[in-house]
Amino acid sequence: SAVISQKPSRDICQRGTSLTIQCQVDSQVTMMFWYRQQPGQSLTLIATANQGSEATYESGFVIDKFPISRPNLTFSTLTVSNMSPEDSSIYLCSVEGRGRYNEQFFGPGTRLTVL
Amino acid sequence: KQEVTQIPAALSVPEGENLVLNCSFTDSAIYNLQWFRQDPGKGLTSLLLIQSSQREQTSGRLNASLDKSSGRSTLYIAASQPGDSATYLCAAQLTGAGSYQLTFGKGTKLSVIP
Numbered sequence: 134s135a136v137i138s139q140k141p142s143r144d145i146c147q148r149g150t151s152l153t154i155q156c157q158v159d160s161q162v163t164m165m166f167w168y169r170q171q172p173g174q175s176l177t178l179i180a181t182a183n184q185g186s187e188a189t190y191e192s193g194f195v196i197d198k199f200p201i202s203r204p205n206l207t208f209s210t211l212t213v214s215n216m217s218p219e220d221s222s223i224y225l226c227s228v229e230g231r232g233r234y235n236e237q238f239f240g241p242g243t244r245l246t247v248l
Numbered sequence: 249k250q251e252v253t254q255i256p257a258a259l260s261v262p263e264g265e266n267l268v269l270n271c272s273f274t275d276s277a278i279y280n281l282q283w284f285r286q287d288p289g290k291g292l293t294s295l296l297l298i299q300s301s302q303r304e305q306t307s308g309r310l311n312a313s314l315d316k317s318s319g320r321s322t323l324y325i326a327a328s329q330p331g332d333s334a335t336y337l338c339a340a341q342l343t344g345a346g347s348y349q350l351t352f353g354k355g356t357k358l359s360v361i362p
Contacts, residue, residue, distance in 0.1 A: 134294070174354065175337065223289075
């Protein structure tokens, strides 16, 4: 398994501002993923981040709104830009384990409230 | 497009009871299926992963089964305890190059009453 930490654990932000969420893994991993969980909903993949290349965004998510950095094999950031109340969600990063079957492990999440 | 459904959305049982949580998926071309536990306001804890060629996996009081042909997976919890109270999520990963995306169900919220 992998041990994943996220900062901040929660935040309350004003409309129109931006927040950068950090994800740190205790081992080197190739693939890191960012998910969003809106209130009462399931998890939705925002983007896949490989070290040394541009992040790949899923339908409905764009780089201008959710820029991602992946400077090395243990760290990534997700920025939520120009926030609105609709961005209030839990944001989670995940990584693939080293086993054969692509088991994914998740961080504790960042609970974001936008006023 | 893969869709994952979990029934029931919520379940309340007395302590000690055995229970089954259900997960169905529309696309049988899955690479694996994972069950997670999510405590309120927290991240996800991986419970079990069943690879597509497997029929079931067991970990302690948990047993997960997979039937690709019918598009179903179940999570069996034996002798439930109040500490099992949480939301249980299943997620399917499709086969194919670059198919790392997990498609999640909305979860079953389990309450175990002492």
